[in-house]
Amino acid sequence: MSYVYLYALLGVGLFVLGLNALIIHPHMLRKILAVNVMSTGVFLVLVALSSRNEEVLPDPVPHAMVITGIVVSVSATALALILMLKVNRATGKNELPDRGRD
Amino acid sequence: MELILEGVPWIVVLIILPLTGGMACFLFPKISKSLGLLTSLAVVACVWGLGWQLIEEGAQRYAIGGWGAPLGIDLYADGLSLVMLAVAALVGLGISVYSSAYFSRDKANHFWPLWLFLCGALNALFLSSDIFNLYVTLELLGLTAVALVALADGAQALISAMRYLLVNLMGSLFYLLGVAFLYHSLGSLDIAILAQRAQPSPAMWAAVGLISTGLLLKTALFPMHFWLPAAHACAPTPVSAVLSALVVKASFYILLRMWLEIFPMVGSSFAQLMGGLGAAAVLWGGVQALRQTRLKMLIAYSTVSQLGYLFLAFPLGMSVAWRGALYMLLSHAVAKAAMFMAAGNILAAGGDDRIADLSSITQRLPLTLTAFSLAGMSIMGLPPSGGFIAKWLLLEASIQSGQWWWGVILLLGGLLAAVYVFKVVGHVFTQAEPKLEARAVPARMEWTALVLALVVIFLGLFASWPLAIMEIGSPFGEGDSG
Amino acid sequence: MERNPWLLPLLLMLCVGLGYAVLSMPEPVEGLPEILVDNMELAGVSNPVTAVLLNFRGYDTLLEMGVLLVALLGMWSLGGMPDYHESSPGLVLDIMSRQLVPVLILVAGYLLWVGADAPGGAFQAGSLLGAAGVLLLLCGWRIGNRCSGLPLRILLVLGLGMFVMAGTGLLLIGGGLLQYPPSVANELILMIEAAATLSIGATLAAMFLGCRPGGTDK
Numbered sequence: 001m002s003y004v005y006l007y008a009l010l011g012v013g014l015f016v017l018g019l020n021a022l023i024i025h026p027h028m029l030r031k032i033l034a035v036n037v038m039s040t041g042v043f044l045v046l047v048a049l050s051s052r053n054e055e056v057l058p059d060p061v062p063h064a065m066v067i068t069g070i071v072v073s074v075s076a077t078a079l080a081l082i083l084m085l086k087v088n089r090a091t092g093k094n095e096l097p098d099r100g101r102d
Numbered sequence: 103m104e105l106i107l108e109g110v111p112w113i114v115v116l117i118i119l120p121l122t123g124g125m126a127c128f129l130f131p132k133i134s135k136s137l138g139l140l141t142s143l144a145v146v147a148c149v150w151g152l153g154w155q156l157i158e159e160g161a162q163r164y165a166i167g168g169w170g171a172p173l174g175i176d177l178y179a180d181g182l183s184l185v186m187l188a189v190a191a192l193v194g195l196g197i198s199v200y201s202s203a204y205f206s207r208d209k210a211n212h213f214w215p216l217w218l219f220l221c222g223a224l225n226a227l228f229l230s231s232d233i234f235n236l237y238v239t240l241e242l243l244g245l246t247a248v249a250l251v252a253l254a255d256g257a258q259a260l261i262s263a264m265r266y267l268l269v270n271l272m273g274s275l276f277y278l279l280g281v282a283f284l285y286h287s288l289g290s291l292d293i294a295i296l297a298q299r300a301q302p303s304p305a306m307w308a309a310v311g312l313i314s315t316g317l318l319l320k321t322a323l324f325p326m327h328f329w330l331p332a333a334h335a336c337a338p339t340p341v342s343a344v345l346s347a348l349v350v351k352a353s354f355y356i357l358l359r360m361w362l363e364i365f366p367m368v369g370s371s372f373a374q375l376m377g378g379l380g381a382a383a384v385l386w387g388g389v390q391a392l393r394q395t396r397l398k399m400l401i402a403y404s405t406v407s408q409l410g411y412l413f414l415a416f417p418l419g420m421s422v423a424w425r426g427a428l429y430m431l432l433s434h435a436v437a438k439a440a441m442f443m444a445a446g447n448i449l450a451a452g453g454d455d456r457i458a459d460l461s462s463i464t465q466r467l468p469l470t471l472t473a474f475s476l477a478g479m480s481i482m483g484l485p486p487s488g489g490f491i492a493k494w495l496l497l498e499a500s501i502q503s504g505q506w507w508w509g510v511i512l513l514l515g516g517l518l519a520a521v522y523v524f525k526v527v528g529h530v531f532t533q534a535e536p537k538l539e540a541r542a543v544p545a546r547m548e549w550t551a552l553v554l555a556l557v558v559i560f561l562g563l564f565a566s567w568p569l570a571i572m573e574i575g576s577p578f579g580e581g582d583s584g
Numbered sequence: 585m586e587r588n589p590w591l592l593p594l595l596l597m598l599c600v601g602l603g604y605a606v607l608s609m610p611e612p613v614e615g616l617p618e619i620l621v622d623n624m625e626l627a628g629v630s631n632p633v634t635a636v637l638l639n640f641r642g643y644d645t646l647l648e649m650g651v652l653l654v655a656l657l658g659m660w661s662l663g664g665m666p667d668y669h670e671s672s673p674g675l676v677l678d679i680m681s682r683q684l685v686p687v688l689i690l691v692a693g694y695l696l697w698v699g700a701d702a703p704g705g706a707f708q709a710g711s712l713l714g715a716a717g718v719l720l721l722l723c724g725w726r727i728g729n730r731c732s733g734l735p736l737r738i739l740l741v742l743g744l745g746m747f748v749m750a751g752t753g754l755l756l757i758g759g760g761l762l763q764y765p766p767s768v769a770n771e772l773i774l775m776i777e778a779a780a781t782l783s784i785g786a787t788l789a790a791m792f793l794g795c796r797p798g799g800t801d802k
Contacts, residue, residue: 008606015279016599022272023591028264035271042279049286049609059617060632062285064641065234067633067707068648069278071784072241075655076271078791079245082659083252083264085794089665090257096265114761118752121650125741125748128657129734166643168763173619175643212661219654226647238647242654249658283605289612299613308605 007048014041026095028084032077039073112152113164113177113229116187119144120222127214134214135202141218142191142198145225149184149191153571156184161575163231171231171292178231178294180575182428185568186228186355189432193347193439194221196554200443201340203544204450209253209338216253220246220344227352233281234291236356237274240320244270247349251337262332269319269329273353276316283309284364297363310365310372313357320353323376323413324383327406331390334402339446342398346405346442347435354412354431361416362424362577373416380413381511388518392525397445397455400522401438404481407515408434411496414508418499424578425569426495429561432568433488437480437558443551444474447543460529469548471527476555478523480562483516488561628769629700637705638773642762646751649744649780652787656740664795673723681719688716696781700770706743706777706784713785718792732797740790743783746776 018038022031043066050062088094123141127134155162161180170176179187198217205213223242230236248270252263281291287305288296300306322330330350334342387407394400408430415427447470449455452463464471480489493512500509561568572578620632620640627635637645673681692712699705727736750772751762759765764772790797 005607009603012599012602012606015275015602016595019272019598020591020595022268031268035268035275038272038275039278042275042282045279045606046282046286049282049606052286052609052611056617057632059615060620060636061291061616061641062282063633064636064644065285067637068234068238068644071648071707072238072651074788075652075791076241076245076267079248079655079658080264080267080271082662082794083248083260083267085665086252086662087257087260087264090260096261111755111761114755118748118761121744122748125653125745128653129737129741164760166761166763167640168760169623169640172616173623174640212657215657216654216661219650219657222650223647234641235644235647238644238651242647242651245651245654245658249654249661252658252662279602283609287609287612289615303608303610304605305609308602312602 004048004051008045011041011044011046011048014038014044017041028087028094028096032080032084035080036073036077039069043069110151111164112148112155113162113179116145116148116152116225117177117222117229119148120218120225124215124218124222127218131211131214134211138214138218139198139202142195142221145221146191146195149187152179152187153184156181156574157571172290172295175235176231176292176294177229179229180577181572182355182358182575182577183228184574185428185432185572186351187225188571189351189435190221190224190228190348192557193343193435193554194224196439196443196550197340197343200343200446200547200550203546204338204340204446212253213250213338213340216246216249217340217344220250220349224348224352228355231293232291233284233293233296233360237278237281240277240353240356241270241274243349243352244274244320247341247345250341250344251333253341254336254338256336258332259336262329262336265329266333269326273316273319276312276319278316280309280312280314280316283312293359293363300364313360314372314376317353317357317360318376318379321350321357322406322409323379324386324406324410325379327383327387327409330406331399331402334405334442335396335398339398339442339449342402342446343439343442346402347439350405350409351431351435354409358424358427359577370417370419373419376413377417377508380410380416381508383407383410383413384511384515385410385518388515388522391522392518395457397448397457397460397526398442400457400526401441401445404441404519404522405434405438407518408438408481411492411512411515414496414511415499417505418496418503418508420499420503421578422495422502423499425572426492426499428572429488429495429565429569430492433480433492433558433561436554436561437477437487437489440473440477440551440554440558441481443547443554444470444477447547447551450547451541451543453541457526457529460526461532464529467543467548469552470543473548473551473555475523475527476552476559478519478527480558482519482523483512486559486562488558488565490562491565626766626769628764628766628773631699631701631703631705633703634699634705634773637707638777639764639769642747642751642776645780646744646747646762649747649783652784653740653744656787656790659791659794660796664793670724677719678723681723685716685719688712688719692716692781692785696777697774699777700774706780709777709781710784711788713781714788714792717785717789721789721793727797736786736790736797739786740783743780743787746779750776 018034021034046062050059127137164177167174227239248267283305288299319326334345391400391403411430412427415423480487483489483493497509627639692709695704696709755761
């Protein structure tokens with residue numbers, strides 16, 4: 001029973017780690033990877049907590065949610081990657097320019 | 103006739119129609135423009151049909167697949183969703199007409215499928231009653247919006263699109279984690295069922311925080327507004343209009359729904375925080391708008407400022423406050439779309455949108471100037487316009503509840519808006535030689551801006567009807583009237 | 585951006601707070617799994633995840649096919665990378681892909697079929713097809729010019745289109761949107777999943793390529 005919560009905590013940890021990387025790193029590819037780590041964390045939380053009750057089979061609804069989430073994440077990553085390549089091609093740099101004066 | 107109107111499940115048609123239109127435009131790019139215009143018209147007709155249904159039968163709930171919550175996904179339409187759908191359909195039609203003249207052939211082939219999918223995502227979002235379904239619609243909305251922003255040429259557009267995409271993804275993931283917490287602690291994904299089962303607990307608090315953070319990021323509430331001005335200003339004009347008018351309001355709608363149904367027991371401190379951030383947004387956005395030298399950036403910062411008003415309703419919490427915020431949403435959507443279209447016309451005529459050079463262009467575009475001025479009236483909150491009604495309601499709420507400081511913010515915001523609107527409009531009345539190279543702007547583009555601006559004035563003159571519609575299904579709870 | 589000293593403590597607090605919320609998560613009083621078990625005979629498949637994905641919450645899957653398509657539309661609207669140089673595949677890649685691609689296609693078909701009773705289904709099969717497509721693209725294979733216009737577009741739209749057609753068809757026949765009659769639910773789900781598999785595979789492979797095959801828009 002308790003190992004389920006271990007996985008869920010791991011998921012939370014991944015989420016926060018990914019968030020940290022998203023905020024800190026200026027390189028666009030790192031930001032995209034950080035988003036992927038964050039989403040992995042969320043999926044882990046979803047799936048881990050679906051097996052809390054040991055006598056029954058795990059709850060399939062979070063599993064379906066995660067499958068949907070993975071597909072959405074793949075699509076978004078694909079779009080982000082091509083945008084990154086295009087920004088690189090247009091500006092010659094790999095980082096988004098500073099936001100400048102607000 | 104009534105039989106047709108009542109028998110058809112307009113809820114479903116509203117979602118399937120734009121999706122089908124988008125697919126058709128993708129398959130047959132040669133006729134995409136006509137297909138797009140047709141679909142936008144059809145969506146307006148369907149909203150009309152749904153409105154009829156709602157007025158006759160009250161709020162509608164549709165169980166997809168026949169399963170019903172909590173097993174399946176439910177669609178739900180009440181006054182609040184109807185108002186959002188109507189705004190989206192109306193502004194959407196205007197944008198479709200505007201875009202039919204705006205884009206060149208190859209850009210148009212990419213624009214129409216993406217635009218129709220965005221319409222479909224908006225409709226699906228406004229009608230959904232399932233928090234995970236809302237996540238999928240949010241992602242659909244975000245990806246189409248990013249792709250549309252990136253249609254503009256130039257490094258600036260690409261950079262702002264990239265930033266917008268990253269912010270969207272961050273917001274969606276916060277939201278999804280909140281959904282995970284909500285589901286695992288309460289056992290359902292349906293909003294109505296969650297409302298019944300909601301109880302304060304650490305998981306609930308975490309969910310509230312996560313979901314709100316994610317949605318506030320997408321709604322660009324200060325201080326998470328950093329991505330908005332660049333994205334809205336660098337996008338192609340019709341896309342800027344969509345973003346400011348509809349896309350940021352979609353996440354606000356979700357936040358409103360969650361707040362009204364699931365989160366009421368969270369307490370007032372969080373509401374005060376949101377109100378405070380809203381007030382900061384109003385002032386900060388207004389000040390920044392004053393400092394801009396380019397017209398589209400000014401309008402984008404004006405969006406940041408106006409979005410702040412929407413959050414003043416949270417600490418006020420009364421029915422009249424919610425209606426005021428919703429009316430503000432409605433008028434701002436139409437007015438901002440008109441403003442961006444006007445700016446686009448000026449850009450198309452003169453080649454750039456520096457405010458200092460406006461006088462030489464604008465003398466050739468009387469319709470556009472009228473549109474901008476009328477829309478500006480609503481942004482300032484002058485009667486007769488939708489913005490005035492909205493501010494009046496919010497003011498009334500702030501006085502009734504004794505929290506008069508929000509009223510002060512309303513007035514200060516109006517003052518700031520007046521200054522930056524007059525900054526633009528004033529250039530009309532200065533004498534300057536008309537630029538010789540001004541290009542002709544298609545009549546369609548000018549007229550769309552003007553028609554939308556006139557709608558804002560109508561919203562100010564005939565306010566009782568939209569206000570009555572909002573109350574169908576009493577989304578704001580049984581409360582005081584007024 | 586320079587390291588904000590507040591960032592790390594804030595994130596730690598967030599982590600601790602979320603962790604505490606996870607640990608104290610109450611068990612829901614009435615969960616979904618019991619309701620699911622009761623309705624499984626009506627679902628048409630015996631794998632609960634497939635039942636949820638394609639039947640109970642099929643609308644989510646419909647929208648998600650839309651997300652896939654929209655991401656590809658976005659990629660195509662950006663245009664490709666015009667100076668992308670292809671290198672010729674090495675010997676290992678060439679030979680391995682000749683072995684692997686047919687196997688991948690077979691396994692994809694198997695996963696699609698077995699998804700009704702065991703873990704599997706449209707997305708899993710579609711990813712394998714996509715992987716096969718990626719291998720082919722890496723070897724320098726490109727879709728023929730005749731097929732890269734409308735036929736390719738039809739293939740990409742097939743998943744979402746089949747879903748929408750099935751849903752509206754059922755609506756028009758007299759049920760609700762996506763309301764499968766239990767007697768034909770199995771066949772309907774298989775049909776939709778097959779279309780979705782083809783679409784997903786094609787979309788993933790197209791996303792890998794990044795630009796529109798055939799060059800300019802037709």
